[in-house]
Amino acid sequence: MLLGYARVSTDDQKLDLQFDALKAAGCEQIFSDKSGGAVNARPGLEEIFKYIRSGDTLVVWKLDRLGRTVKGLVDLVEDLQKRGAQFRSLTDSIDTSTPGGRLFFHIMAAMAQMEKELIRERTQAGLAAAKARGRTGGRKKVMDDSKVAAAKKLLEAGTPATEVAKNLGIGRATLYRAISA
Structure with a gap:
């Protein structure tokens, strides 16, 4: 069969x-x-x-x-x-x-x-060449240094993390990752 x-x-x-x-x-x-x-x-x-x-x-x-x-x-x-x-x-x-x-x-x-x-090798070579030119893969960072500093000040002042994240247009997990980095 x-x-x-x-x-x-x-x-x-x-x-x-x-x-x-x-x-x-x-x-x-x-x-x-x-x-x-x-x-x-x-x-x-x-x-x-x-x-x-x-x-x-x-x-x-x-x-x-x-x-x-x-x-x-x-x-x-x-x-x-x-x-x-x-x-x-x-x-x-x-x-x-x-x-x-x-x-x-x-x-x-x-x-x-x-x-x-060979496909994997070419992909790795392309990524290395892009990295050498200053380009990195992945999503763009949502939180720059000034936003992180502002978020830390708000949190230290007692503003709830949910509210800080909402004002910045990000999720709470993203906020926590940014301030701990």
Whole structure:
């Protein structure tokens, strides 16, 4: 039996493309998740592993829909093989029922991991370059030094923290963080 698995990373993405491809490939049942690949809690994938039997094949539209790391992908495929099941990726033309398919799976998984690491490396380099130019990421500070000083004076004068925060247009937690820094 062919069992399909589809996953999107965010709630605003659609599973339609993957569902259509999995149905066209002959999947009798399709499981799905809406969560990032790095997230460990994937109920749809867990359900497949409760359901899959020897002789079944887990089919995905693309390799990265199953996992994000080489180790994670290899572990999943090894778990399938221990159960007597196989794995197939439609767009990557991977089919672990053959020796060549298993080799190609490992090569593609390694390439996907390398691509992920290169993206991370480029992102870190870009952040470092921006930092060197004096730009920092994150939100702009709401409380400058003069506001912090004014807030401290008001608090010392006995003004309630809720009122001070309201007058400054910030939350109480932000006020406390600013004055303790």
